[in-house]
Amino acid sequence: MSLIVQKYGGSSVANAEKILRVAQRVIKRKKAGNKVVVVVSAMGDMTDDLIDLSKQINPDPQEREMDMLLATGEQVSIALLAMAIHKLGHEAVSFTGPQVGIITDAFHSKARIQNISPDRIKKALVQGKIVIVAGFQGQTPAGEITTLGRGGSDLTAVALAVALKAKHCEIYTDVDGIYTADPRVIPDAKKMDQVTYDEILELASLGAKVMHSRSIEVGKKFNMPIWVCNSHKEVKGTLITKENKAMEEVVVSGVALAEDEAKITLFRVQDRPGVAAKIFQTLADANVNVDMIIQNKTKTNSTDISFTVFKNELQKALKVVNSSAKKLGVGEVVSDQNIAKVSVVGIGMRSHSGIASKMFSVLAKNKINIDMISTSEIKISVVVAGDKGKLAAQVIHKAFGLGKGK
Ligand code: ADP
Ligand code: ASP
Ligand code: MG
16 A cells, blocks of 8 residues: 655645545545545635735734734634535545644744654554645744745645655646646747756756746755646656656756846956855845855956846845945845746756757847856856746747747
């Protein structure tokens, strides 16, 4: 009898009818002879709605209270899914993250899982029950409720699959699997049969919202196979797995577009050792994630530094940067929210050249100016003007022959 962990995202449990449909699907899996653990997200846009509600009351809420609020979304869906399964005549029990021993650090709103003690889950499985767990949440050793970052139910599912030594983890969502690009932005995008952890890790951290990036890091570390499938259709999804020979031959496997970053530029920064260290240390201390960084040498003894942060952390970042800028005698601090980051990813890039020049020339042909560039062994990212992001993603996707139409 194999143990399977399934996760259903917000769109899959958006209303009563959909919850009943998920219940049927889960029961079918149990009847086929599996032990089933189900992780669910909050219904539909409930997390966004709760955030909006909180802002109406206090635009700058304490992070502890925000986590307390957001964790309620998943608690609604676990109880409703358990009721749906009961209605269909099967046994199920729902648990919150803390109830199944998900212990995290204390970084509210983006806590990391430190440990899971799944004894309660194991006991319920032995009793023949379907176990339903709230995604996206845990608690600190001191008993404070935390959340794992937006989209964090994926992480709950993969981490539970590892802790329970499941056969694999199944992520159910509103598309057929992982595509060469977001199918909502590029309708010509093609579903992939399989993709490596490294590629999807890059795609996820580059803006492809289909999977939470830390869930892939955990999957990779413990070599847990992850299937991404459609919750409404019985079609073969995409398997996220470790690299194999055939996969290396694909040079570019996907394109990602991120529109949730903003750029901060510091003009006339003194060009001496320690200045950049100071600026980025204060950002790290404030727990702001910095993504791309570029620094330009000028002929004078000052330099300009640009970097990107998530839009929802821009105000926090500016507060920190403005205060260190004053101390360090930086000329001027400017921010720009009208940017988009477009990236190409593929493990085959390690052994092929000419990818960057192809990407840059197709952008030039379409009169799209490149603002920043960053590369790794398996990806190239560029920042362009915000209103050019979609076009850039489309022309690059086409240039690399990734679409169904080619
Ligand atoms: P869930 O609520 O199930 O967690 P998400 O909205 O988090 O669903 O993720 C699914 C969405 O991810 C899809 O609807 C799709 O628009 C988006 N997406 C972005 N990039 C990709 C990609 N490369 N492949 C598939 N989906 C993608
Ligand atoms: N409900 C949370 C969110 O919307 C977690 C998740 O959906 O995975 O981010
Ligand atoms: Mg998601």
